[in-house]
Amino acid sequence: MMPRTQYAKSDDVHIAYQVYGKGSKNLVLVPGFISQIETYWEQPNWAKWLERLGQFTKVAMFDKRGTGLSDRGVAVPDMDKRMDDIRAVMDAAGMDTAYVMGISEGGSLASVFAAYQPQRCEGLILYGAFARFESWFPTKEALEELFEYAEDNWGSGTALPLFCPETGDEPSFQEWWGKYERTGASPRDLIEIMKVNSQIDITDILPSIKAPTLVLHKTKDALIDIEGGRTLAQMIPGARLVEFSGRDHFAFMGNERDEILVEIEEFVTGAKPKPVFDRVLAAVVFTDIVDSTAIAQEFGDEQWHTRLEQHNALVREQIREFRGQEVKSLGDGFLATFDGPGRAIHCAKAIGEVVSKLGLRVRIGVHTGEVEIAANDVRGIAVNIAARIAELGDGGDIVVSRTVKDLVAGSGLDFESLGRKKLKGLSEEWHVYRAL
Known part of the structure; x- marks a missing residue:
């Protein structure tokens, strides 16, 4: 106030x-x-x-x-x-x-x-x-x-x-x-x-x-x-x-x-503050450039660095456009959060489109759940799930959890079932979908 x-x-x-x-x-x-x-x-x-x-x-x-x-x-x-x-x-x-x-x-x-x-x-x-x-x-x-x-x-x-x-x-x-x-x-x-x-x-x-x-x-x-x-x-x-x-x-x-x-x-x-953890519901998005190591070797260091900077600028522009919060860059990808799963998916689609013009393909994972916010990072099981879901995709894929699919019902977004998958480090299987 x-x-x-x-x-x-x-x-x-x-x-x-x-x-x-x-x-x-x-x-x-x-x-x-x-x-x-x-x-x-x-x-x-x-x-x-x-x-x-x-x-x-x-x-x-x-x-x-x-x-x-x-x-x-x-x-x-x-x-x-x-x-x-x-x-x-x-x-x-x-x-x-x-x-x-x-x-x-x-x-x-x-x-x-x-x-x-x-x-x-x-x-x-x-x-x-x-x-x-x-x-x-x-x-x-x-x-x-x-x-x-x-x-x-x-x-x-x-x-x-x-x-x-x-x-x-x-x-x-x-x-x-x-x-x-x-x-x-x-x-x-x-x-x-x-x-x-x-x-x-x-x-x-x-x-x-x-x-x-x-x-x-x-x-x-x-x-x-x-x-x-x-x-x-x-x-x-x-x-x-x-x-x-x-x-x-x-x-x-x-x-x-x-x-x-x-x-x-x-x-x-006179004292550093203790980390403040805030638990909030967020749509978590992971992006990852497919075959980045091979592409870097093909391009050479200088050209790859230029291409990566262009990629980063385009991804950040889309995150801002869809009211997301960049959490951090992951070298060849990003972790971001959104206050709604619909915006997260639309942002993911936009990222895929603009990055493809650079000759790059990204796979993106989207999950919604509670996260803990501390300083410049987010943590929690929801973050791990989004990361593991992203790993299931191929170039150009946006893979989402059933939680996300259910929350955007009626939005006009279409999905294809990929079945139940075992996610690395997690005990239960998760039903995941590809956003179309």
Whole structure:
């Protein structure tokens, strides 16, 4: 549930903020270049990530002056005024001290606050952040392209793939990002804010930061170069750098989103969280390239690597299209879950079609049952059954359990019985079918 939006007074400017969470430790979330705290909650992955943050901290987050729900049309602020805004929010939230987490461009402000207000900063967390603006926009031409986008396409969401190249082409995600742009700042305000941001260089103050510091960064971050994070970690005394895989800039996107939360929780609370197991009903899908070893030998390493990357991109695109969740890549296949068996089968059909255009054949297994979700993995007997069912197929086959067939009755999907089969590692036989 979205927290209530309130206003703190910073001099004569009203700063929109929200407070939520049940943890004993305070955490202030300093946003990136634009934000709109109510729009956060409309993106399912963002909302889930924030809710998880609130399980071990009391969170205060806000829109910086001139953006989001805070007062607009105010003069473009300098760092001093922005630091005043953090203090005003902490005071309004009843936080004498807090861990301060800066995201992206907000990392620079959080760092300056930690340096100038050490008595109020228990610890500093920097995610996808930088010391110099050049880590974000390395050339003047790159910044001019953003200005052109602001003038001609702001609010369309079409810039999202620049932030999230792995997931940013999903239509509903782009639609949300378009709204986020519109509600975060007007085109003119965005341009003026970015002109001020282009002067950011906080390298001289970094050695003065005394707060314990955790720097989190994706090594292949598509927006902020990893050297931005590495510079922060090198220049802040005692800072610890943790790098993650993935290219999407947002902390709440990608398989590493849970790992990021684990690092934050350990830093704030002093202990790694115990694995959380959630039992849910899911349609489990296993895909596997048939004869992958022989094909790799025929193609050669370079050509096979290229073909495999194309395969992976196409499979991921279909999983997203049918609202599935990629659990992990298995080298020459994928494990994914869906919230309905019908979508799982339609996705399997689509995967078979698009992958065949690469000259590859896949066999796919689908089963529905309870699974345990922990961190970035799923486990349980349902997962084992789906894997064993997949092994029964030939190239192009989608093999499903009777449970799946029964659940999609009336959907128009047709099946051919393959009889009862003994599945490796399982004591009972299973009646399986080929989806037609």
